[in-house]
Amino acid sequence: MYSAWVSTAERLIESTRELLWERGYVGTSPKAILERAGAGQGSMYHHFTGKPDLALAAIRRTAEELRATAEGVLDGPGTPFERIEAYLRRERDVLRGCPVGRLTMDPDVVASDELRAPVDETLDAIRERIAGIVEEGKEQGQFGPELDGEAIAATVLATVQGGYVLARASGSPSAFDAGVRGLLSLLRPHDRPTD
Numbered sequence: 001m002y003s004a005w006v007s008t009a010e011r012l013i014e015s016t017r018e019l020l021w022e023r024g025y026v027g028t029s030p031k032a033i034l035e036r037a038g039a040g041q042g043s044m045y046h047h048f049t050g051k052p053d054l055a056l057a058a059i060r061r062t063a064e065e066l067r068a069t070a071e072g073v074l075d076g077p078g079t080p081f082e083r084i085e086a087y088l089r090r091e092r093d094v095l096r097g098c099p100v101g102r103l104t105m106d107p108d109v110v111a112s113d114e115l116r117a118p119v120d121e122t123l124d125a126i127r128e129r130i131a132g133i134v135e136e137g138k139e140q141g142q143f144g145p146e147l148d149g150e151a152i153a154a155t156v157l158a159t160v161q162g163g164y165v166l167a168r169a170s171g172s173p174s175a176f177d178a179g180v181r182g183l184l185s186l187l188r189p190h191d192r193p194t195d
Helices: 008-023 030-037 043-047 051-074 080-089 099-103 113-139 149-170 174-187
Strands: none
Touching: 008 030, 008 043, 008 051, 008 099, 030 043, 030 051, 043 051, 051 080, 051 099, 051 113, 080 113, 080 149, 080 174, 099 113, 099 149, 113 149, 149 174
């Protein structure tokens, strides 16, 4: 499954990331991690203190990747509306769900301050970035002064995460797409009458 050039620690982290997404924390056994990574029995404890330590490394990696992807789109070219639209419409495996959002539904991750921290930090950073873009749009006159950047940012994240849930429940990405279209129609700048 992995190239001979990939280190054992790297294989363990990537295998854990995949299994956390597929099975959750409880369903991700050390045996399953070792099998997926193609690693020997002592490998996990050679590189990590145990499953929680390895899970933390995997969650951090997943959170960092999601944050980098989101920031890459949100910091890209275009008007504030276009950047928010690009974030909402970016390529996603909608039916698989969000790897970070799925962690928020895992009771073992949520119960652990240490495991939950990278998830919270990532969602907070994305929310703050979107709020800043809304404020930027207000300053440029693209969005109305009545918009609350923090509330819009929370709505954008809720639309994305809720869209994943609805799409998975229906087995179709159409619910995700409908939520995105609806939110964008509410945010779309309208021509203002001139005096």
